[in-house]
Amino acid sequence: MNQPVQNMDSDDGIIHISQSRLIALQQDARLFRNKKARVRSHFNGGFLSAFKGRGMEYDESRPYQPGDDVRNMDWRVTARTNKPYSKVFREERERPVLLWVDFRSPMFFGTQQCFKSVLAAKVAALLAWKSSQQGDRLGALLFSEFQHLELRPKGGKSSALQLVKNLSEFSVQSTEQPHLADENKRDSRHALNRLLHVTRPGSLIYLISDFRNMSSQFESTLSRLSRHNELELIQLSDPLETQLPVDGYYRVTDGSTETEVNAFNKNSRLSYQQRFTQHQENLQTLCKKTGVRYLSLSTDQALLDGLMQGNTVKR
Template sequence: MTYRAYSSLDDLIQLRLHSKELSLFRPRIAKSALSGQYRSSRKGRGIEFAEVRVYQPGDDVRTIDWRVTARSQEPHTKVFQEERERPVFILVDQSQSLFFGSQGDFKSVIAAEAGSALAWAALANSDRVGGIVFSEKNHQEIKPRRQKKIVLQLLHNIHAYNHALSMTTQPTPPSTTYFADVLGHACRLIKPGSTVAIFSDFLRFSERARQYLSRLASHNDVLMFHIQDPLESQLPPPGYYTFTDGQRRCSINTQQRQLRQRFAEQAQQHQQTLISFCRRYRMAFHPLTTQQPAIDQLKQVFHSPWSKRVV
């Protein structure tokens, strides 16, 4: 298997072939005219215009189409059905901390491909798709549309941000603000009732970021995909190693048992904090590793009973 530091635009586009295998939402027939996430076979006065038909006793007189009635000399009424599709909004983190991988693809590649695959799956389900691709420096947003060109635009943004990452990038001081800033912008941009998928390592999980996430979760279905490399949860066997997170370099001696134990405990605590936060605000939490292709992991996620129940 070839491990990659960068994604390929062709690969991001080819992920469309797997879109039908990712059952983000399963089509269902609504039991009432106002339930479920999809168009119901029942019709009534709702949001979306369906048709004009001959007026029947019991129809709401407020829905009479007077133009058609005048033209046909027979009462006709407008029939509506509830709009059941929901926008899917995808946030893809391409900050410098994701430009790392020890035993597989870089975290930035996993984020890029997982976000792209989910965008194709949403479009295949006739949902509107939008998103934000971001780094420490800036972000690009796309408002949700039910169009292939919108997904392609999102993929181009993901690809551009992914290839802007570099080990020679001028180091910048660690910051907790950019992630929170993007989430704050998402709160203003995303309409209630959306599905929001976030692909990140969540290393900038500040209090302000948590406030925005809880706000998003109060009106939307939020899915947090935590991308992690095995080396971030457990140090390698005893020895001398040089590490970099894309911003800083350091050499450490892993022969110290206490160091290895403390490192593992901190990593476990970080993930447990994320899990507890998701449970508190009823968000779905899914870990993704750099050791497996992103699409294979997503197939496992969206075929599990947990994801069906949460999403």
């Protein structure tokens, strides 16, 4: 019996990625154990909250008891009853998880297994499936120079499926956008401002990017977000960005401009390597300063191994 011939996209998973490939990462997500920080809650009860400031919402008011935090006084009820009352808070069952994913032009580069943009989509999809399996509410902010998409945190598998669809679309559409004049392009400031706007205290935020050409407000944004949320910065790179091959002239293009790199010159190779090393060290220093976890992943790494065994800077 003749079998139907399937159209195979040889670029799928390399320069862009299909929804079906991202859906298949559900299996890997079941094997992935993401790290959790535990910090003491500032609210009544003194229990340990799984995440700093995590999803504490008002439950009820009760008569004041010695030892209650005065910051939790319910002044409205106190004034109405002429007796001191304290607010009681309870921990939300579902934690908001936000994925901030960069699809700007520098992400559409790769010399090994895939583009950095494809790796970003895979990382985001795996984290999305893991969050869904843990019962967390999933949201995302996807952006490029040309487009911007926000998904507010929602529970259920449908939120992960919607995000996977959008990740696949961004991995394709960003390669098909016309070249815009610089004044018509959005830089990272817009995406950072939107992240500040949509984030609720107690969220877990993953920032997925190569962090090239970030705006001057990047450090202040990380600092503000980390005060009331858990953050993890996931830096993506390609081996050719870390070190030039020995001896040769190499043409490099971003699709619109082209340049030639001289790898015969030892000083040029060293300078090239030092620029990447300095960029990575600056990110690590910033993460330590702002209390953000750090992870680096390369396009030549196996996804699950890289996420579980990557180089982390702990809080």
